[in-house]
Amino acid sequence: MNPPVGRTPVMADVARLAGVSHQTVSRVINGHPNVREETVLRVQRAIDELGYHRNSTARALVTRRTNVLGVIAFDTTLFGPAQTLAGIERAAREAGYFLSMVSLDDVSPTGVVAAADFLIQQSVEGCIAIAPQRSLVDALAALPGPLPLVAVEGGEGSGLPVVCVDQVQGAEDAVRHLLELGHHTVHHIEGDPLWLESAARAVGWRRTLEEAGAPVPAPLQGDWSPRSGYELGRALVARRAAGERVTAIFVGNDQMAIGVLRALHEAGLSVPGDVSVVGFDDIPEAEYLTPSLTTVYQDFAQVGRESLALLLGEIGTGRDGPADPAGAARRVVPAELRHRGSSGPPPP
Amino acid sequence: MNPPVGRTPVMADVARLAGVSHQTVSRVINGHPNVREETVLRVQRAIDELGYHRNSTARALVTRRTNVLGVIAFDTTLFGPAQTLAGIERAAREAGYFLSMVSLDDVSPTGVVAAADFLIQQSVEGCIAIAPQRSLVDALAALPGPLPLVAVEGGEGSGLPVVCVDQVQGAEDAVRHLLELGHHTVHHIEGDPLWLESAARAVGWRRTLEEAGAPVPAPLQGDWSPRSGYELGRALVARRAAGERVTAIFVGNDQMAIGVLRALHEAGLSVPGDVSVVGFDDIPEAEYLTPSLTTVYQDFAQVGRESLALLLGEIGTGRDGPADPAGAARRVVPAELRHRGSSGPPPP
DNA sequence: GCCTCGTATGTTAACGCTAACAATGTTGTC
DNA sequence: GACAACATTGTTAGCGTTAACATACGAGGC
Numbered sequence: 001m002n003p004p005v006g007r008t009p010v011m012a013d014v015a016r017l018a019g020v021s022h023q024t025v026s027r028v029i030n031g032h033p034n035v036r037e038e039t040v041l042r043v044q045r046a047i048d049e050l051g052y053h054r055n056s057t058a059r060a061l062v063t064r065r066t067n068v069l070g071v072i073a074f075d076t077t078l079f080g081p082a083q084t085l086a087g088i089e090r091a092a093r094e095a096g097y098f099l100s101m102v103s104l105d106d107v108s109p110t111g112v113v114a115a116a117d118f119l120i121q122q123s124v125e126g127c128i129a130i131a132p133q134r135s136l137v138d139a140l141a142a143l144p145g146p147l148p149l150v151a152v153e154g155g156e157g158s159g160l161p162v163v164c165v166d167q168v169q170g171a172e173d174a175v176r177h178l179l180e181l182g183h184h185t186v187h188h189i190e191g192d193p194l195w196l197e198s199a200a201r202a203v204g205w206r207r208t209l210e211e212a213g214a215p216v217p218a219p220l221q222g223d224w225s226p227r228s229g230y231e232l233g234r235a236l237v238a239r240r241a242a243g244e245r246v247t248a249i250f251v252g253n254d255q256m257a258i259g260v261l262r263a264l265h266e267a268g269l270s271v272p273g274d275v276s277v278v279g280f281d282d283i284p285e286a287e288y289l290t291p292s293l294t295t296v297y298q299d300f301a302q303v304g305r306e307s308l309a310l311l312l313g314e315i316g317t318g319r320d321g322p323a324d325p326a327g328a329a330r331r332v333v334p335a336e337l338r339h340r341g342s343s344g345p346p347p348p
Numbered sequence: 349m350n351p352p353v354g355r356t357p358v359m360a361d362v363a364r365l366a367g368v369s370h371q372t373v374s375r376v377i378n379g380h381p382n383v384r385e386e387t388v389l390r391v392q393r394a395i396d397e398l399g400y401h402r403n404s405t406a407r408a409l410v411t412r413r414t415n416v417l418g419v420i421a422f423d424t425t426l427f428g429p430a431q432t433l434a435g436i437e438r439a440a441r442e443a444g445y446f447l448s449m450v451s452l453d454d455v456s457p458t459g460v461v462a463a464a465d466f467l468i469q470q471s472v473e474g475c476i477a478i479a480p481q482r483s484l485v486d487a488l489a490a491l492p493g494p495l496p497l498v499a500v501e502g503g504e505g506s507g508l509p510v511v512c513v514d515q516v517q518g519a520e521d522a523v524r525h526l527l528e529l530g531h532h533t534v535h536h537i538e539g540d541p542l543w544l545e546s547a548a549r550a551v552g553w554r555r556t557l558e559e560a561g562a563p564v565p566a567p568l569q570g571d572w573s574p575r576s577g578y579e580l581g582r583a584l585v586a587r588r589a590a591g592e593r594v595t596a597i598f599v600g601n602d603q604m605a606i607g608v609l610r611a612l613h614e615a616g617l618s619v620p621g622d623v624s625v626v627g628f629d630d631i632p633e634a635e636y637l638t639p640s641l642t643t644v645y646q647d648f649a650q651v652g653r654e655s656l657a658l659l660l661g662e663i664g665t666g667r668d669g670p671a672d673p674a675g676a677a678r679r680v681v682p683a684e685l686r687h688r689g690s691s692g693p694p695p696p
Numbered sequence: 697g698c699c700t701c702g703t704a705t706g707t708t709a710a711c712g713c714t715a716a717c718a719a720t721g722t723t724g725t726c
Numbered sequence: 727g728a729c730a731a732c733a734t735t736g737t738t739a740g741c742g743t744t745a746a747c748a749t750a751c752g753a754g755g756c
Binding site for chain 2: 053054055056057058060067068079083085089093099101103105121145225226255265287288289292
């Protein structure tokens, strides 16, 4: 009857106030069908009056389900990971799951294992790792214990379920676009060479050139940052000054492309008059750069949704290995070229 | 003796294997002093052998401490919130706390209350809200229950502890910088008018103009996006064409500044020759834009650390109201002007 | 030698909830 | 009207851990 003082109310308090057993309160909270309408109302009134919240810890203890999923992310300040995280978060909330996040600064295998342990300690039911490097994926795949796990952008052959954007196709579209404009070949500035996305984009670039019979210039290796784009852009300008035909550049991401644009501008080269530039990601700024940036859009929100769906499937089935013995599930989200002002025909 | 099959091992399993009571296992795990060295070793061997992990749920139930903190974030795809989140995450991990994240798409008071409820359901010990709007801060301050809470960029007078960057000072520095270059006044493109940061920057802008005796042109209201920067940039170009002296623009954030640069470029205006532009945030791209962008740096990592420290303090003291009855704790992180290529003296 | 004290361990009882079963009352069927 | 079937509620027993108390044992002081 008297509301408990100085103590957060528990189910028994609600029960007493409503004049029922605590089990009936539990039934009302969980929407169990066989409770009289009037009882439901009485209990709900008591809940409101006391400001009662179910203790999720006690519930988790007995149901053996925490309703918490873990996310391991690398550098959520980069556009792609941040977007993916947002997509995962939204999908998780809609599915009624809580999300626990660990973000890693250094991208080492021991770090990722520590992060996974941290999440396991917290009794997460499953985990999504934004794992852009081969060594990390391998470290995750080697984790002991039955933790359901999905790797975003995890490459192939690890045995882990993977969701990724079709980097190869996106790169192919970008390079084909430039070739079709009449460029005799396309130079490439890669992202961080340890990242799987870099490698995949480079594969698409190279393959398209080879299929078209175009020469394949040596790619340059950046690290995703605008600074590296700028420096490698200057390197390409130098090669051009030395007589090499550099009329089209496919850049690993938009941030580096910004640096490239800057380097070209400083060299007095016009984009796309002298050199065409294509980026990757379609950051919101891309459309408003000068010139607006042709780039490859990735649907990160979709990646987030798909990885959550995959993880929930894995949790549901108990992860006794993938159904397909040849490899784990793999969902590929298409990329989409966005043609804007930074790409055009080569100079005559 | 026999390891439990098909079941994750519990303390009792470890105890049986080590030949001690489960309580001794608990003591070993928690580093209790009064356990014989040899016993510790025996227990640890048993833990390793079984691959035992303590069940954090059961522990939380009895200790009444979940070790989980909540973060409510708005649009973590924006640069500032993403950086702040990263800072909080790191600080939380170092303090041994787990982090549970909710991100909101629509910035409504009901949404933020729902998010807080979501986190309360999960029994978080405290919560940091990146709450950039007055109405949200008020909604949070009005939350029932004793949830320790810190508002990032939460403005003044809400009664909530707040950590923020000194937006007013940053804006003042930016505007003073332009005036000192010789501009007769500075135009201002605001961010989303509902955001407290917009208002604070506008205050700093206006105050500096007034103190300098410069005319105060009507500010333009954007929404942080490059698109709005572009459109409002065009509006300023039109005003300039109509005879208004527009030689310096203080833009609410770097993304909008990119749009402004674009609009000026399209109008054939040179930056900084004809018009100077100063942004806010110092996104990594800022230095590599053409021209490189003068802007105001905010130490978001520091904001993250400070807010975590404040929250932990609040949890420790039990949040029986702030010590200072006149208002809650308030920590201000200074902003820092970064002078680059987009600002210079006005045309003669 | 007895009593005290500190150390090392074990035993018991929560923590707040849900699942399983038990015990009612209530309806329907023939 | 008796029995079955169902709807509604209550009772009991855990979930796996830590806190509190109980126990046993050895060392030291007088």
